[in-house]
C-alpha cells in the first residue's frame with residue numbers, strides 16, 4: 001500500500017501499542033484468537049500496524065511469519081492507515097460481467113491510485129472486494145458505509161463529487 005497517509009508519529013504509535021495490548025490481553029487465552037485479534041485491531045485503528053505483528057505473535061504463541069501470512073492472505077486486512085474515504089470495488093464474476101473491469105480502470109484513473117493504495121493527500125483508499133451480495137445490481141461498489149449498484153463510470157464521478165476528500169466516511 002502507498003505511504004501517502006502515514007499517521008501522526010510518536011503519540012499515534014503509543015496509542016496503537018496501547019490499543020493492541022488491550023485487545024491481545026482480552027482474547028489471548030481463547031482458542032483461535034488470531035482472527036478476532038486482527039479484526040479487533042483493524043476495527044480499532046483502521047489497520048494493523050506492522051509493529052503489532054511481534055506483539056500479537058508473542059501473545060498467541062505463534063511465529064511472526066504465521067501472523068504476517070494471515071494478514072497478507074486476507075484482502076480485508078490493511079497494513080497501513082486508510083484514507084478518509086475507503087472505496088471498495090467488487091471484482092467478482094457477476095460484476096466483472098457487467099462492466100466492473102472498465103469501471104475499475106476508470107476509478108483508478110480518476111483517483112490516480114491502484115488497488116491497495118491510498119492517495120497522497122490521504123483522501124481515498126481503493127480496495128478490491130469479492131462479492132458484496134449485491135450481484136443483482138452489478139457492478140457494485142462501497143463508498144464509506146454506502147453500497148452503490150449499477151455503477152457506471154459517470155455514476156462513479158457523481159458519487160465521488162458528492163463526497164469530500166477531506167471527509168471522514170471511511171472504516
Ligand code: FES
Nearest residue numbers: 090095132134135
Ligand atoms: S459479484 Fe459483485 S456484488 Fe456479487
